Amino acid sequence: MSGRSEVAALPSSAALRAFLLDGVAPVGLTDILRAFGRPVRDKARLKAILHDMALSGALLDLPAGRLKTSIGLPETARVRITHIRMDGTPCGIMADDPAAASVLLQTLAPGLPFPLPGDTVLARLRPSCGNRRREARAERLLARTCETLAFARALDPNGTPMDQLWACNPQISGTFSLAEPGQYALPEPGEVVLATLRLMPDGALAVDKPAPYGHAAQAGMPSQLSLLTHDVPTCFSSAAEQEGQRIADLAAALQNQPAPDNRRDLRNLPLITLDDDTAQDFDDAIWAEPTEAGFHLIVAIADVSHYVPTGSALDTDARLRGTSLYLPDRVVPMLPPSLSANACSLLPGQDRLCLFADISITHDGEILHGTIGQGIMQSAARLTYRDAQDALDGNPLPPAHPIHALPPTLLGTLQAAGRALDNAATKRGVMRLEEDAWAITFHPDGQPAAFLPRERFATHDLVASFMIAANALAAETAYNNRLPVLFRVHAAPSAAHPRPAARYSTVAGRHNGLGLPLYTHFTSPIRRYADLVAHRAISAWCGGGRPTGSDVACAPLSGQDCSLASHLNFTERRATRSTQDCQNRLAAAFLTPLIGQNVNIHATTTTRQGLCVRLTKTGTPSLLPWSAFPDCARMNDDSLYGSIAARHTPHTQSGALLKAVLLATCPARGVSVLASPTHAC
Template sequence: MLQVLARTEGALGPGDLLRALGLGPGHKVALRTLLHDMALDGAFASSDLAERIRGVRDLPDTAYVVVTGFDRNDRPIARFLDPERATGEGRAGAQREAVIFMTPEQPGRPPLTPGAKVLARLRKLGAGRFEGRTLRTCDVRRLVGRLSASSGEDRLTLDAGRAGLWSVEAGSSGDVGDAVVAVAEPVSGASGRGGRARLLATLGYANDPAVLTSMSLYEHGLPAGFSDEAMTEAEAFGDVDAAAALADGRVDYRDTPFVTIDGADSRDFDDAVWAARDGDGFLLRIAIADVAHYVRPGGVLDREARERGHSVYLPGLVVPMLPPRLSDDLCSLRPDADRLCVVFEIPIDIQGHAGEARIASGVMRSRARLTYEQAQEMHDGAMAGAAPGSDVTALLGALFAAHDALRSAAVARGVRVVERQERKVTFDPLSGCVSVRVAPRLDSHRLIESFMTVANHAAARIMRRCAAPGLFRVNPPIPDADAGREAQRFAAARYSASPAPHAALALDEYAHVTSPIRRYADLLCHRVLDGRANRCGKDTLESRTALASHLRLSEARSAGAARDAEERLIVFHLAGLLGASLDGHVSGETPSGYLVTLTDTGAIGLLIDETALHDHDMPDSITRVALRSGAPGREDTVSGLSCPLRLAKGMAVRVRLSSVDPVTARCRFSLVAVSS
């Protein structure tokens, strides 16, 4: 059934499905039962397949969800893991995050705690609001937090942040007075927000940034290492034998002066680039690590890479999709080392329009490993420090010129360029230093994005034309009849077994092929293109729809782990600024007070202290209403003011940092001034 749904496009009725399966109308009841059971098993939970099935009444609505907290009645609340369903229409048609109110688990089953991922059956309550009932738990939730002494001599208290306070048995947990961070799991019969838990491990002390980072591994269920079998399989590969590879039919690209351009802390170099003028246009070559040569379908390496789905990058820590022998060594396009690769050779005209791509397996040798900053400085004529050879400087001129053409084509087809400041959180395990800075967006970043986009698009065009069994990257727009292209909003991009437009890039089809060291979807597409790039291939029996769903969940897990680790380290960084006055803006409101986002670090904290404001700090346009504290609607007068103050979302404020807790990523502020 999944193969039929994946191979066909558009809506399908019961009759269409029966004909595709080679069955007669007498099987209609059995078909409905099958689709119903598939829905309850989660087959349609993270895909658009259910929406394509016409005429099947009462098909259960199911989805993978993650518990995020509790409502005022201690009932678990959750959000969709699928970005497609993450937002819903609220009042007056406004988009807001959809909320699922979960039914508490039955006695004897582990409780739902923040971070738990489950397959839920849904019942719609209203706009963007659902009731959910657990069908299947996707993982065993781990509680991670700070241990402290409890009133009972043989019990300790674990503060797991949003998951509440838990009582655990005392053991070899170290000196709890030094704020030991520990991992535990709820025992059956506990509530979702507290109760008895079983201690599994202690990680270290809360004042250690490495411990704060490693908390994400346990909270999000990330694998700690590879199996012995996977490590043995990876270590068995010998160094690259260029002569043997060329004798096997690979193209020799070692005379092409490829360069890699990556972040300063990158270790796995998936791609290298080269360009040269070709008549009025350019000839591009994008070399991509040939991971598919090493990771064969069905092997141990393949199974573990598929389960991981993605590499996870945390400050000071990488959880790779492949063992280090491959990710950091044999597959990584290091400078001055022969490497097996797949090369996309793409001509573009002076307007940046791409011609037909030629794809070949080859052997390459990178000339230089450049950081984004080095590439930009060399191009601008202001390279600092030791510079690579002059051939690299000349190459950069061609690369940037080709990028200008590609960017012009993107703008012409309607791509909206949105520049966002990105905060970079770094942690050096050797020195223990944590830094938070705004990373500048350089033209060298955009250059690599342009080259990767043209290669990914070329691969998607070939797979679509040949009906090849790869995965596509789709990005539908959010319907808005009144919005023009400039105001158009887009849903989060996702993997799909069927080609569909990528609206944000204004492309009819798109895929991921340029990062096979760190993304399983890219590895799969390499296998599809290998030997079939210039001729049509046949579909496989593998369910790409199920794989797309799995990778969407893996992507969300990786992003959540990175976000949580960065938030903790930002709060750890702020600990050195206790008592300092910091600039920010009001970003939300809770029953306990206002949420303030700091300008420099992006940290979000609670403003609860009603500190005095003087009249000269107050712009005339602000209505003076009290900061709320306690129950919603309660208003108190800010001390020192003749009339109260009300803060509005987006209002610029200056706050004093009152307290921080890196383990729970909490910080609290007191108000100093409101800016005009």
């Protein structure tokens, strides 16, 4: 009887997890048994329980180093699938690793659904061999994006339709046969079908039960496919829509009312918004005046946190999206239009609650001091970058333009202050990268009409300098007061990572791209969830308190709790890829009439598969395979893993202008098939 009671008294998985989450000091088996009053002879049974917990994912959220390595538990991690290789191997990154180490899923647990890009799996990592990439076995599917995928007829290297399909998601490589070719027919070229991938008895993946979806070239399909393939949420819950409407009514009731006691009244300042022509979500406004020492700046930001509390339906939907998504012909906002284009948007002539950065700088752009407070403001004018630039250049604007109602020296003062901040940025070694943004115009029928390099005005840099100053001040405020924000960090380039990407982190770090010791996102809470997190923390601090609660968005963010940072890093990458994929599909449709003709391309980089290029007519990427070049000295033989090919690859300088023949296009996948002019058939 005593033996049975001792077995029953051993701590449960839930009790063990609660105990381990409650501390940070490293513990071993003996420490845990002592804490629960158990004898040392229970070590083996306790280790078995912890082993099962590790493989179930129950230990994923423990603080780093909480369990001593001497216990010998399997190393597990959340892995977010990023792409599927040509051989069908799923690849991903460790979702909670700040360095986002890559993982190759060599094997899958029996019965596990095949992981797709965007899915999150629990992986058991093999011992590290010194390489940055880890090999692993997928044990459990933690989060599924969508099992239904879009497919189209694949093209061979010469642009000829094949008797196989490829996924419209370019992150899934390879081609697939139909699982039941006798029951389902291949779609016609250009037609898109929805289907699932089935694992066949021979281990190959095949397309199962394809259903018609539409033609890839029809209006709106490029953006629709981009949203579908990346599983981007496009609809708000009914609860969120209702909350948004109530907030719109509350914002309307603010008009012409006295300023709340806890807010500074900024409605007497001629704050202005500067945005693109098509923008509807105005979340920042600026103003400046000259001083003896330099300039006095005010950057007012829409106070979204006042209307979107943690845990609300609006918060749930916004957190899931992570960021607004701007496609060439469509916007998927983070917040419903009742907020993003109305109640929270700094529309001209409308009273709006705000947070503001009050900054004083020298003539050289050095910050003398700055504070952040809560206020109420009213935008004096909504200006576009182009109109503001025309005014600064002395070009006449229509008499009815709102710019004429502004103080005549305001734009000049803003320009001078922006130049001062820009000069300071140059002194601290900011990295200035050439932007390669393109604007796409459309015919009335929704088809792409032209691809044009996006114009960059000095007023773009003016606004950017003000936003960087406000974001840096918010980061410094949060760091000095230990506020729970997500910092924006950017590692210095290295031999292993020559172009590291900026990312969100719970741990403060340097932003080397901007040359700043601390940085966060604070100035765009309408379109970025990380900014909303910062607003909540700083608003609570402005009110004399600290955020409270169990949610990571309002409780202090620890260095070990990376789930929110990981999610927002993912949604940021998802938005970038969705936009690029949409542009690639539009470019393929736009270039279709040029099939068989020569096109100009710029060389970018070389890979084992071929020369990566950028089409000069659309600015979109493509690949000129090595098979398109003369096969001198067996340059296309990769049997020695590229050692021969590398020695005989044509020496093409990055940026070199070349010509190629456009053999075919596939708008469904966003592919343009190219060949060398002298070797095209």
